Amino acid sequence: MITLAIDRYDSLMPFFDGTVSFTDHPEIHVMQFGRMGALRRGSDRHERMLQDLEFDAAETSLASYIVAR
Numbered sequence: 363m364i365t366l367a368i369d370r371y372d373s374l375m376p377f378f379d380g381t382v383s384f385t386d387h388p389e390i391h392v393m394q395f396g397r398m399g400a401l402r403r404g405s406d407r408h409e410r411m412l413q414d415l416e417f418d419a420a421e422t423s424l425a426s427y428i429v430a431r
Contacts, residue, residue, distance in 0.1 A: 363389045367407050367420035369396035374421070395420070 368374050376382040377392045384390050395407040411420035412430035 363391055364418045365391050365393065365416075367393050367395045367411060367417040369407075369421060370394060371421075393417070 366377070368377060370378055378394070407420055408422050408426040408430070410416040411422060412427065
């Protein structure tokens with residue numbers, strides 16, 4: 363299983379509304395991470411991805427990646 367940590371931006375909505383199908387690929391667990399809202403799991407996504415290696419893939423900014431490296 364691949365864990366993907368993203369927020370509900372317009373460009374990423376297909377991951378949440380079922381538009382994207384993963385039938386020919388490994389199971390992908392999409393987790394909503396962001397700053398606000400009951401379904402969101404916190405704004406510390408960048409640290410948890412880049413330093414703690416908690417997710418297989420995550421939405422992150424280039425600046426956050428460069429600072430973490």
